[in-house]
Amino acid sequence: MAELFGGGFIIVLIVIGISLFLNLVPIGLWISALAAGVNVGIFNLVGMRLRRVSPSKIVMPLIKANKAGLPVSVNQLEAHYLAGGDVDKVVDALIAAHRADIPLTFERACAIDLAGRNVLEAVQMSVNPKVIETPVVSAVAKNGIELRVKARVTVRANIDRLVGGAGEGTIIARVGEGIVTSVGSALDHKAVLENPDHISRTVLAKGLDSGTAFEILSIDIADVDVGRNIGAELMTDQAEADKRIAQARAEERRAMAVAKEQEMRAYTQEMQAKVVEAQAKVPLALSVALEKGNLGVMDYYQMNNIIADTDMRKNIAGLEEFDKNNDPK
Structure with a gap:
């Protein structure tokens, strides 16, 4: 009985040991790496487990990179993973850049990824440029007519300026500023309507992509609509303001005249009161004069x-x- 109990205990220990071994050593992943021709030591996989690194998130991108002919090592991928980066997306970006003959190193791709930008999308945008549609920009020509302009900006990602470069918001703001400047310098809005491409040429010549993560390929005017007559509205508002100022000044003069009239009436009443007072003193003066013999x-x-x-x-x-x-x- 004791021998049976001892044999069962040994079997349990063996099962537990095998489970721990399989848990620490991903045999299936190791076999897949060997089949793909990727040299990953089994102790490296155990070390990943101990360092709280998911082996599949390192080995599978490594297999893709190896098949694409990219010189990427396990340590590089593991270091980027531990830094908080997306290893799979970096490898995909490197493969896409390699296929498109775009110079992109592993260190640059990791820096772009850690900066918070989508490195794969940046590479794809370098191959297939992106079209950014600006909101409606309101600009006023010198004759006072408002024009509402909408533009489409074709941009391509600049890999070298992705780290530290400005984003799409800056491009849209600069293009809007250029449109306002171009329309505002036109003497007549009809000239802008006749040649809308003049706006795109003028704006494009300003080098608006300086300091941004993009390279502007073209600026196309999608729509130009005539808005309000801002000049006439401003003149009307100015005339209304002048009229109100004149009315206020006239009211001020009228109030001053009324106050002066009331002041003169008060003065007249005061003089009349003095006359009445003086007339009331005449009989008394006469009686005194008669009494003294002066009259x-x-x-x-x-x-x-x-x-x-x-x-x-x-x-x-x-x-x-x-x-x-x-x-x-």
Whole structure:
């Protein structure tokens, strides 16, 4: 019984050992590498497992590179994998560049990949240029007419400037700026409509791809539409603003005139009040003069006669004026 138990324990240990061995050593992958003519040692595969590197993500790209005739080693692929790069995409890019006769080294491809750019797409764009369509760009000619321009920019990836070069957004912004400058320098919008290719030639001559990850091959004007009369609208707005300024100044002058009139009325009322006050003091002054003997009784009567005569003359003059105004002739 003890012998059976001991034999079963040994079998279990053997099974566990075989499982651990197969887990550490990818036999199937090693056989595939040998069949493809790729010399990958079994201890290298075990080392990948211990370094937490997936052997399949190293061996399969290595097989593709070997079949394509690229001088790539296991250590290079493993180092790029550990750096966080996409080994499979780098190898595919190297194969595509090799087939298209584009000079691209493994180090440059790894740098492009680690910079966050799609190196395979960049190589494909170098072979098959990409067309970037700009949004509608609004520009105004010197005669005040707005033109809405849409362009198509054909670009090719510049492998040497992919690391540190500007992207598509910069290309679109620069092309839009060039369109605005070209249209704005035209004396008449009709000249732009007649020769839209003048815009593309002018913009292309500015070297807009400087410092970018692309090389501009051509700029084609896809559509040109006539927009608003910006010049007339600006003149209308300016006239409206001038009218409002004039109205404000007129209102200011009117308010000043009203204030002046009210000031004069207040002054007149003040003078009238002083006259009334002075007239109220006349009887008192007369009584004082009579009391002190400075004014005689006859002088007083004579003064009253003069006043009465003056009032009569005023009344007569008022009646004559009334008769003139109401004369039926």
